[in-house]
Amino acid sequence: MRRSILLLAIALTLLLATPASGLAQAEPRPTALLIEAPAAVPVGERFAVVARLSGPSGEIYGAVENEVLQLLIDGIHFRRERTNFAGAAQFVLTQPLPVGPHTLTVVYQGSSSLAPAAASAIVTIAPAVLEIETVPALPGIAVRALGRTFTTGTNGTVQIPFDQPGSYQIEVSRTIITPEQTARFSRWNDDWFSPLRTVIIPKHRHLQAGYDVETAISYRFIDLDGQPVDPRRIERVVLKNSIGEVRELVPDSAQMTVGPIKASRAIPTVAGLTASSVQWSIEAVYVRGTNVVNRKQQRFYPIDERDWTITLLLYTATFSVRDIFFGLPVGQTVRLTYPDGSSELVPLQDGRGVARSLPRGEYRVQATGIYGWSPTAPLALSRNQDVDLTVLSGLDLLLILILVSASATALVLAGRPQLRHLRRWIAENRRLPAPQAETEGRARRLALIALLALTLSGTIFLTQGLARSQRPRPSTASTVVQRVSPTAAPATVPRVSTPEPESTPEPLDIRIAPEFAAFWEANGALAVFGVAVDAPRWAVGEDGMRVYLQDFTFARLEYRPNLVGTPYAIQLARLGTEEAELLGLLESEPFRRRSADTPPSADCTYFTQTGHWLCGSFRAFWRRNGLELGDPGISARESLALLGYPISEAFVDEAGRTVQYFERAKLVAYPEFRGTANEVIRDPVMRRTP
Numbered sequence: 269m270r271r272s273i274l275l276l277a278i279a280l281t282l283l284l285a286t287p288a289s290g291l292a293q294a295e296p297r298p299t300a301l302l303i304e305a306p307a308a309v310p311v312g313e314r315f316a317v318v319a320r321l322s323g324p325s326g327e328i329y330g331a332v333e334n335e336v337l338q339l340l341i342d343g344i345h346f347r348r349e350r351t352n353f354a355g356a357a358q359f360v361l362t363q364p365l366p367v368g369p370h371t372l373t374v375v376y377q378g379s380s381s382l383a384p385a386a387a388s389a390i391v392t393i394a395p396a397v398l399e400i401e402t403v404p405a406l407p408g409i410a411v412r413a414l415g416r417t418f419t420t421g422t423n424g425t426v427q428i429p430f431d432q433p434g435s436y437q438i439e440v441s442r443t444i445i446t447p448e449q450t451a452r453f454s455r456w457n458d459d460w461f462s463p464l465r466t467v468i469i470p471k472h473r474h475l476q477a478g479y480d481v482e483t484a485i486s487y488r489f490i491d492l493d494g495q496p497v498d499p500r501r502i503e504r505v506v507l508k509n510s511i512g513e514v515r516e517l518v519p520d521s522a523q524m525t526v527g528p529i530k531a532s533r534a535i536p537t538v539a540g541l542t543a544s545s546v547q548w549s550i551e552a553v554y555v556r557g558t559n560v561v562n563r564k565q566q567r568f569y570p571i572d573e574r575d576w577t578i579t580l581l582l583y584t585a586t587f588s589v590r591d592i593f594f595g596l597p598v599g600q601t602v603r604l605t606y607p608d609g610s611s612e613l614v615p616l617q618d619g620r621g622v623a624r625s626l627p628r629g630e631y632r633v634q635a636t637g638i639y640g641w642s643p644t645a646p647l648a649l650s651r652n653q654d655v656d657l658t659v660l661s662g663l664d665l666l667l668i669l670i671l672v673s674a675s676a677t678a679l680v681l682a683g684r685p686q687l688r689h690l691r692r693w694i695a696e697n698r699r700l701p702a703p704q705a706e707t708e709g710r711a712r713r714l715a716l717i718a719l720l721a722l723t724l725s726g727t728i729f730l731t732q733g734l735a736r737s738q739r740p741r742p743s744t745a746s747t748v749v750q751r752v753s754p755t756a757a758p759a760t761v762p763r764v765s766t767p768e769p770e771s772t773p774e775p776l777d778i779r780i781a782p783e784f785a786a787f788w789e790a791n792g793a794l795a796v797f798g799v800a801v802d803a804p805r806w807a808v809g810e811d812g813m814r815v816y817l818q819d820f821t822f823a824r825l826e827y828r829p830n831l832v833g834t835p836y837a838i839q840l841a842r843l844g845t846e847e848a849e850l851l852g853l854l855e856s857e858p859f860r861r862r863s864a865d866t867p868p869s870a871d872c873t874y875f876t877q878t879g880h881w882l883c884g885s886f887r888a889f890w891r892r893n894g895l896e897l898g899d900p901g902i903s904a905r906e907s908l909a910l911l912g913y914p915i916s917e918a919f920v921d922e923a924g925r926t927v928q929y930f931e932r933a934k935l936v937a938y939p940e941f942r943g944t945a946n947e948v949i950r951d952p953v954m955r956r957t958p
Contacts, residue, residue, distance in 0.1 A: 478534025484527025
């Protein structure tokens with residue numbers, strides 16, 4: 269039985285393996301083709317077409333491998349490819365096709381077991397587009413290509429279609445001038461520096477054309493009180509930008525504009541060209557031969573600010589002219605001689621006159637229009653001052669003449685023996701007793717004592733008056749004190765109790781050491797460092813090296829002989845840290861390190877070196893102030909050299925001020941002065957007594 273079943277199975281196997289030629293011919297299986305091709309392709313770009321051979325429902329037969337598929341483009345044979353194990357064949361088209369729609373047909377001729385099949389798809393060959401972008405975005409830039417002129421739109425870009433691949437010449441405008449600015453071609457982003465260049469299509473798809481932008485600016489001058497200054501008084505203005513260009517201006521009252529000056533330039537970066545704003549600083553403004561600004565203290569960006577307001581260090585002198593003995597107002601004018609030797613007359617009314625908008629410097633003043641004698645007095649003007657001038661008026665001279673005449677007469681009458689007969693004759697005629705010798709001696713002594721007293725008194729009055737006239741004294745009455753209503757402290761700024769500062773002593777006449785004079789002047793002078801408050805001396809620095817130092821109102825300068833020849837030969841001491849230590853603030857809440865993950869606000873920078881945040885107006889002040897180390901603009905190291913790292917968060921001190929400590933300074937913010945130069949200022953710091 270088992271043998272019979274085995275023979276039957278063998279026979280059945282042989283029957284199934286018998287070729288069709290031996291039996292009835294089997295029908296080929298139906299097939300289908302699926303074409304995968306992009307809908308649109310830029311001209312000149314290679315692309316691939318994938319054809320899949322399968323059953324009508326997508327099933328894969330075992331016989332679909334190594335079958336031949338034929339590709340026809342617009343009915344013309346292009347190429348044959350064989351299918352892989354999954355029935356797929358890939359056709360790569362490297363030959364450029366003309367712009368327009370094209371019909372791709374894939375044909376399968378069939379086999380003994382698979383039926384023929386065909387399929388078609390439409391592929392559109394689109395023009396290749398070259399996009400030109402101007403940096404910065406400039407509308408109206410002409411781009412010449414293909415014999416036509418294209419123009420950039422409001423976003424500074426333009427797209428140029430090309431129907432054929434290949435090499436083409438394009439050219440952009442060299443210069444475009446508008447009422448607001450002038451743009452001059454600078455470079456391409458691929459280091460091509462001519463506006464006329466070659467592009468390869470379709471290789472080049474996006475190019476950036478960089479332009480340097482120049483703009484005209486207008487400017488005006490004001491004094492420290494915010495009052496306008498007549499531009500006719502300005503002799504010249506010196507400007508310098510962050511790339512080293514220097515411009516000199518001679519103001520014209522009829523047209524207070526200058527231009528074009530460089531406002532931005534295109535610079536290469538990893539991400540392509542970018543427009544970098546050019547910063548301009550006021551180096552000098554000369555009035556009667558004197559510079560009335562601090563170098564680099566006032567900075568402007570023409571690309572953002574085209575109306576400049578330049579604040580000049582001009583001061584007011586109030587003159588009071590009185591006579592020596594009676595203190596009466598005298599005189600008609602005061603002759604004011606400027607540091608450059610020129611002079612002007614200041615009119616007086618009731619002995620008082622005011623001269624405004626005076627540059628700092630050494631002046632000489634003299635009262636005129638009086639009947640008497642007026643000495644010339646020196647005047648060192650560095651702030652608003654009241655100046656008292658005393659003169660010898662005609663009334664004073666008359667008094668002196670009367671005193672001298674009376675004294676001389678008394679001497680003559682008291683000390684002339686030959687007049688004794690005259691006195692006796694007068695006594696006899698008036699029936700008076702004749703003067704005795706003792707009486708005459710007493711009279712002479714009394715006359716001599718009276719003469720000496722009058723002479724001494726006159727000498728004292730005269731000496732004091734002349735001394736006052738030779739030393740015009742500054743008066744604190746002219747100092748403006750602005751009272752601001754207290755405001756509530758911000759919720760995020762803690763309040764810290766600090767000791768009440770002692771009263772500020774009167775400034776002393778201390779000269780700046782020669783080692784620091786040039787550095788002091790070049791880096792902002794009074795506005796940055798203040799006046800010298802102590803004589804220079806040798807000491808041991810924090811690093812154990814001997815340094816030559818001098819204290820100023822806002823800083824302590826340290827001269828290090830071992831660093832001569834480097835930018836760090838003169839450094840600022842860490843007075844901010846020293847004051848915080850003296851006041852016992854280093855362990856308080858604002859001085860504790862903060863996390864870098866929780867910024868107080870969006871406009872903050874975190875310093876990992878000290879673990880503190882720098883935000884808002886304090887950060888803006890830190891970024892725009894620094895020592896002059898030769899870097900373009902104000903670099904981070906220049907700001908560090910002047911102020912150092914922040915060592916605290918912003919907090920409200922006992923006086924209600926918002927302050928923040930840095931290694932080398934303490935800053936105070938005044939929100940009520942927002943938008944002015946006094947929004948953030950440096951505060952005088954405490955220091956150890958040497």
